[in-house]
Structure formats: structure tokens, C-alpha cells
Amino acid sequence: MTLLLLLACAGATNGPPSILLVSLDTLRADRLAAYGNTDGITPNLNRFATDATVFTHADTQATHTTEAHSAVFTGRYPMELFDTSKVPDLRGVPTLAEVLHICGYQTAAFVAGGALAPEYGLTKGFDTYESPTQFGSFFHTVPPSLAWLDSRRPDAPFFLFVHSYDAHQYQRPTPWGYLYADGTQPGPWQDAGPSAAMFVADGALLPGSAAIEATDSMLRPRSTAGRARLAALNATTLPRPRAFSDADTAQLRKVYDGGASYADAWFGTLMAVLEQRGLLDDTLVAVMSDHGEELGERGVFDHSYGVTDATANVVLMVKLPRQHEGRVVTERVGLLDVFPTLIELAGAPLPAVQSGASFAPALRGEAFTGRAFTVTGGSKRMNAYSIADATGRLTYTGPPPAAAGLPEIVETALLPGPGFESDAPEADAERLRGELVTWLRDTPRRMTRSANGLSAEQQKVMREHGYFDAGAP
Amino acid sequence: MLLWLAWLLAYQSTWTVEGAVAPTLQRMDTNGDHQVDRAEYERVRARGQDFDAVDRDGSGTLDLPELVALLTHQDPRVYAAPYVPPLRMRPHTDDLPNLIVDRKVLQALVEELRAAHDATAPTDEEIEAAAAAGLLAPEGTALLDRIEAGYARAGLRFPATVRPAPATAPPNTPTTPP
Known part of the structure; x- marks a missing residue:
């Protein structure tokens, strides 16, 4: 395969562009002006959008970091790559870095650990893959990425991937994390603990850790089995819940905005230092988020416990080299479409097996249809799939997998029972249901057990950050 | 074009x-x-x-x-x-000999001291009092002495011409023609 690719690359257009792909983990699209925000939270990203093509209806293929990025790097749906493991099986699957590397690109990734730590297997094809810390910031990934740029060979194009968890880690606020919140007003919103997941039910905060505090008068399980489990829990003496008011919800949302703003300042810094080095104008810059975040809309502060617009809609903006005018594309695309797009723009050969569709025509201002619908999967702990088109979204949530590791009170109180939910008109919801079922039937699934797993240390780190199901496969 | x-x-x-x-x-x-x-x-x-x-x-x-x-x-x-x-604003040395009362000069000098975290840096009230009295007055002279001492402690160079020259013979006094 390598020889065939090399032969194909030989016919590629001279002077392929260098590519910078920036991933702002957990950044909700609705925090950017290009996606309707009017609060000025992300001035640097807003500025970038004025010279870029903005995809206003871009959806991730999974509301979990590893799976979402695997779709970007392979052009495949996560269910084609993951069985029950946390790690994708990429045997025989060409990755973006791999294809570009074979075609002469120097490839490097600087990731902020967590679900992109090297153990998660997305290093394939990168000459350099550095993960300086766990759940880190652009502070950890931008400097070494610049050092790499300064030390690379100038006679060959580069593919550089830079990632950060700044928006993800709002429960451990960034240096100026209270830019919008009132840091002087103490409250339970400051005591979320180390977990990345928070759940609020009827004005009560349910810590995402093993400690459970609730009373049955404040919770309304949706299923008979759930009510029975809650009754069994309440048979023991439980402490009173910690109140979490609407004001606390508002504060936590503002803390999230502070994290987004900090990430944005770093993004502007990255653009500035690239321009200082004379690289910015000749580089294709793509900016994305891998998924969004629920900020209490359903009592959930997380991205892994359901698929909604808040978690599925993502940022996707692409600036071609020497592009100086903005463009807005409203046609629907998925993050997996980044793969064939960057391959095409690099003049590289497209692997025969992949599920993405290039949106390069949209970048060139040519006629572009987009997808009829996008499909997003929840993480494995949710067993959820969501389909969305212009009429709305329909989500199927199945029973949580046995090894989900969810706190029981969360499972009983907050998660819907098995079934479909939709915000589309009834006739459209029925149509979407049929399309989702067809898609689930027709999309190849990875059934064989992958050989990779997580070390005990990585499992511990992930559990500490609220990923309760980060046990060994 | x-x-x-x-x-x-x-x-x-x-x-x-x-x-x-x-x-x-x-x-x-x-x-x-x-x-x-x-x-x-x-x-x-x-x-x-x-x-x-x-x-x-x-x-x-x-x-x-x-x-x-x-x-x-x-x-x-x-x-x-x-x-x-x-x-930082520094007094223009060419202007200083002609200045009798200049609050800005004093403020600029004191700012340097405060930046050097000198504990004896005059307060704003003391600056006002010295400026009102004039740099030739005892209050002004005493304040300049304090500032100069603070500069020495902080290792800063005290501008040589900051102290106004006392009035003597009028300038440009014509000499007896040969």
C-alpha cells in the first residue's frame, strides 16, 4: 500500500500547502460570533472567522474525545473503529498523518493528554506525537509545537496538530477563569470536585464521584426499574443534598466562558507567533472542536451523557493559504469529512475505504450540497445515537452498557429510559428514525476485539476526570 | 498601481x-x-x-x-x-533648571522610587506640599534630599540638573566692552 501511495503522491500538485489543525476540546460552537454569540467571548476566533470559511452546521461523529478525533484522522465513523475497547483498532486503516507523511509531509501532534494520550492509539503516522501532560492547556502544547516548527526541515510541507483541554477543564478554572463569573461569590459551583461531570436534579447537586447524596422527593426516575433502585438506595440513611440553584448554574456557565476565553487568547497567540515566523499566510489553518458541552440544560454538566445539539454541534472553520475573505457554509458536514478534505487539498491520494465526503468545493466557493443528515454517537457509556438534519434531531438512547460505571443515582434519576427522543415535527421524527435505523444497519461495525487497552495509570487519570467507565476492556 | x-x-x-x-x-x-x-x-x-x-x-x-x-x-x-x-516618564533635564514649582517632576521622580519599592518614597500629600511650596523652599529641598537618598539606595541615577539653581547674577549680563 505504501508503494502505491508513493506512486500516487508523485502525481500530486507541486507545492502542497502546510496544514495546521487546531482542536479546542469541548468548545461549544455557540460561544463564537460566527455561530451567533454576541458576548465577545472569543475575539481571536471571531477574527479568524472573518478570513475563513465557517461551517455553521458541523456535527461531530462522537461526543467523546478519542472517538471524535479518530473520525477526523480516518474519515470513518467511530463504530467502524471501536469495539468495546476505549482504543480504536487502526490496523489496516490509513490515517491522515500517515497518508500525508508518505506524501512527504513532516507530521507532528502536540496534544493535551487525557483521551488523546498516546495510549489511545492515535499516534499512527505522526513523526512526533507529544503529550506533555494530562488534561492540559495550550500553555503545554503551543510552546513545544513552535519549537518543532523551528527545528523542522523548511523544504517540505508540514502537518501540525495542536490540541488543548482549556475549555474542557472549566471545573478547574484557568488563570483568569472568573473573567465572566464572580469569583468572589462562593457557592457549590466552586466545589464540583475533581470530576469533570456534574449532575443537577431539582436544585440539588449530585457529585459525579462515588459519594451520593439525594432524597427521593427531589428525583423522578423515569423507569419502573429506576424507581425501584432509588427506593432501595433510600432505604439507607442518606445525607441531605447540596443545593444548586439557577444562579449557581449561571455562574458555572460563566466559568466555562472564562475557559473558552483563555483558550481563545492562546489561539490568537498561536496565530501571532506563526505570523512572526512568516508561516501563517502560506499555511492551511483548520480550527475545530471535537464536541461541545452540556451546561445544565438537562441538569448535566458534561458531554458524555447524551447527544444533544449542545454536545454534537462543533466549531469548524478553515482558512486556505492566502485566503482573506470570509465565507459561511450552511450545508451540513461532519468532522469525518475533514479527512478527505485535507487529503484532497494536499494533493494526496484518497484511501479507497472511508466514509467522509470532501467539502473542498465549499472552500473554493464552488457548488456544494453537503450531507442530507449527520450521525453522532454517544460515548460507550451511553449507547446513544443521534441523527440530525434541517428539520431537527432525533436521538436513540439504549440501556447503558453493563460496564458503564455510572453512579447509580445518575443512571436512575437523569438518564432517559430506552427509546427515541426528538425535537423535530412528528412526521420528520419518524423519517429520521427510519434513516437512523437504516444507517445503523448499513454502517460497518468493528466486531473484532482490538488488542489495545489502557494502562492502570491512564485509567486512574481518566476516572479522576469523571470518565467512570475508563476501566480495562 | x-x-x-x-x-x-x-x-x-x-x-x-x-x-x-x-x-x-x-x-x-x-x-x-x-x-x-x-x-x-x-x-x-x-x-x-x-x-x-x-x-x-x-x-x-x-x-x-x-x-x-x-x-x-x-x-x-x-x-x-x-x-x-x-x-516611564522622566523629567526632561533641559527643563529642570527653569522649574521652580513642578508637580510632574516630583511625581516622576517619586514614581521611580516606588517602582524600586523604596519604603521612604514620599506620599502624594508630601508631593503636593512640596510642589506648593516650591523646590527652592525648605519643604521642596527636603523632599528632593529624601528622593536623592532613595535613588542612591536603589542604585538609580538621580538626574544631575533636577535641583533648581539658586538665583544669582542675571543671565547674559553684558560685560565691559574691550
Whole structure:
């Protein structure tokens, strides 16, 4: 395969562009002006959008970091790559870095650990893959990425991937994390603990850790089995819940905005230092988020416990080299479409097996249809799939997998029972249901057990950050 | 040609690190005085450094270079330019001999002392009193003595011409023609 690719690359257009792909983990699209925000939270990203093509209806293929990025790097749906493991099986699957590397690109990734730590297997094809810390910031990934740029060979194009968890880690606020919140007003919103997941039910905060505090008068399980489990829990003496008011919800949302703003300042810094080095104008810059975040809309502060617009809609903006005018594309695309797009723009050969569709025509201002619908999967702990088109979204949530590791009170109180939910008109919801079922039937699934797993240390780190199901496969 | 040049200039886009951080400073500056004081910083600080650590020049307010340094911790790989303190107002030495009462001169001198964290730096009230009395008056002279001593302790160069020359013979007195 390598020889065939090399032969194909030989016919590629001279002077392929260098590519910078920036991933702002957990950044909700609705925090950017290009996606309707009017609060000025992300001035640097807003500025970038004025010279870029903005995809206003871009959806991730999974509301979990590893799976979402695997779709970007392979052009495949996560269910084609993951069985029950946390790690994708990429045997025989060409990755973006791999294809570009074979075609002469120097490839490097600087990731902020967590679900992109090297153990998660997305290093394939990168000459350099550095993960300086766990759940880190652009502070950890931008400097070494610049050092790499300064030390690379100038006679060959580069593919550089830079990632950060700044928006993800709002429960451990960034240096100026209270830019919008009132840091002087103490409250339970400051005591979320180390977990990345928070759940609020009827004005009560349910810590995402093993400690459970609730009373049955404040919770309304949706299923008979759930009510029975809650009754069994309440048979023991439980402490009173910690109140979490609407004001606390508002504060936590503002803390999230502070994290987004900090990430944005770093993004502007990255653009500035690239321009200082004379690289910015000749580089294709793509900016994305891998998924969004629920900020209490359903009592959930997380991205892994359901698929909604808040978690599925993502940022996707692409600036071609020497592009100086903005463009807005409203046609629907998925993050997996980044793969064939960057391959095409690099003049590289497209692997025969992949599920993405290039949106390069949209970048060139040519006629572009987009997808009829996008499909997003929840993480494995949710067993959820969501389909969305212009009429709305329909989500199927199945029973949580046995090894989900969810706190029981969360499972009983907050998660819907098995079934479909939709915000589309009834006739459209029925149509979407049929399309989702067809898609689930027709999309190849990875059934064989992958050989990779997580070390005990990585499992511990992930559990500490609220990923309760980060046990060994 | 001119049209092409205008088009070229219109599409020049310069990203700067300061420009990236400036909106944050603006957001922190809740009272709109274009400075970020301790209270404004503490209000937004979550896991950031203490104010005094960020206020590298000890001015009591944060400026853009200091915020950039907070963001980047002065990693040379990120921010190649060295930290440059804001330009401080220095008395113009040519003007000083002609000044009898100049509040700005005194303020500029005292600012230097405060920046050097000198504990004997005069207060604003003392500056007002000396300025009102005049630099030739005992209050003015005494204040200048204190400032000069503080400069010596801090290793700063006290401007040689800051003390007004006492009045003697009028200038340009014509001499007896040969």
C-alpha cells in the first residue's frame, strides 16, 4: 500500500500547502460570533472567522474525545473503529498523518493528554506525537509545537496538530477563569470536585464521584426499574443534598466562558507567533472542536451523557493559504469529512475505504450540497445515537452498557429510559428514525476485539476526570 | 498601481500576541480606566499567579506586556521579544533648571522610587506640599534630599540638573566692552 501511495503522491500538485489543525476540546460552537454569540467571548476566533470559511452546521461523529478525533484522522465513523475497547483498532486503516507523511509531509501532534494520550492509539503516522501532560492547556502544547516548527526541515510541507483541554477543564478554572463569573461569590459551583461531570436534579447537586447524596422527593426516575433502585438506595440513611440553584448554574456557565476565553487568547497567540515566523499566510489553518458541552440544560454538566445539539454541534472553520475573505457554509458536514478534505487539498491520494465526503468545493466557493443528515454517537457509556438534519434531531438512547460505571443515582434519576427522543415535527421524527435505523444497519461495525487497552495509570487519570467507565476492556 | 497597493494594504492582517490578549485586559478593566488594578485582577483570578508576581514592574497595575507574560510565562519559544517595562516618564533635564514649582517632576521622580519599592518614597500629600511650596523652599529641598537618598539606595541615577539653581547674577549680563 505504501508503494502505491508513493506512486500516487508523485502525481500530486507541486507545492502542497502546510496544514495546521487546531482542536479546542469541548468548545461549544455557540460561544463564537460566527455561530451567533454576541458576548465577545472569543475575539481571536471571531477574527479568524472573518478570513475563513465557517461551517455553521458541523456535527461531530462522537461526543467523546478519542472517538471524535479518530473520525477526523480516518474519515470513518467511530463504530467502524471501536469495539468495546476505549482504543480504536487502526490496523489496516490509513490515517491522515500517515497518508500525508508518505506524501512527504513532516507530521507532528502536540496534544493535551487525557483521551488523546498516546495510549489511545492515535499516534499512527505522526513523526512526533507529544503529550506533555494530562488534561492540559495550550500553555503545554503551543510552546513545544513552535519549537518543532523551528527545528523542522523548511523544504517540505508540514502537518501540525495542536490540541488543548482549556475549555474542557472549566471545573478547574484557568488563570483568569472568573473573567465572566464572580469569583468572589462562593457557592457549590466552586466545589464540583475533581470530576469533570456534574449532575443537577431539582436544585440539588449530585457529585459525579462515588459519594451520593439525594432524597427521593427531589428525583423522578423515569423507569419502573429506576424507581425501584432509588427506593432501595433510600432505604439507607442518606445525607441531605447540596443545593444548586439557577444562579449557581449561571455562574458555572460563566466559568466555562472564562475557559473558552483563555483558550481563545492562546489561539490568537498561536496565530501571532506563526505570523512572526512568516508561516501563517502560506499555511492551511483548520480550527475545530471535537464536541461541545452540556451546561445544565438537562441538569448535566458534561458531554458524555447524551447527544444533544449542545454536545454534537462543533466549531469548524478553515482558512486556505492566502485566503482573506470570509465565507459561511450552511450545508451540513461532519468532522469525518475533514479527512478527505485535507487529503484532497494536499494533493494526496484518497484511501479507497472511508466514509467522509470532501467539502473542498465549499472552500473554493464552488457548488456544494453537503450531507442530507449527520450521525453522532454517544460515548460507550451511553449507547446513544443521534441523527440530525434541517428539520431537527432525533436521538436513540439504549440501556447503558453493563460496564458503564455510572453512579447509580445518575443512571436512575437523569438518564432517559430506552427509546427515541426528538425535537423535530412528528412526521420528520419518524423519517429520521427510519434513516437512523437504516444507517445503523448499513454502517460497518468493528466486531473484532482490538488488542489495545489502557494502562492502570491512564485509567486512574481518566476516572479522576469523571470518565467512570475508563476501566480495562 | 495605487489601487493594487491599496488592495494589498487592505488585506494585510497582522496578528500580534499583544493584540490577542488585549481583549482580555479590556474585559478585566471593569472601571474603564485602561488599567487593571489589584481588585480587578483578584476578581477574575482563578488559578493564576498572585497579583504581585504578575505585576513585574511593581506599578500597582497590570499592563498588556504583563498579561502576555502571565499567559506565556515568558517562554522564549512563544514570545520572542524580551519583557519591556512600560516607558516611564522622566523629567526632561533641559527643563529642570527653569522649574521652580513642578508637580510632574516630583511625581516622576517619586514614581521611580516606588517602582524600586523604596519604603521612604514620599506620599502624594508630601508631593503636593512640596510642589506648593516650591523646590527652592525648605519643604521642596527636603523632599528632593529624601528622593536623592532613595535613588542612591536603589542604585538609580538621580538626574544631575533636577535641583533648581539658586538665583544669582542675571543671565547674559553684558560685560565691559574691550
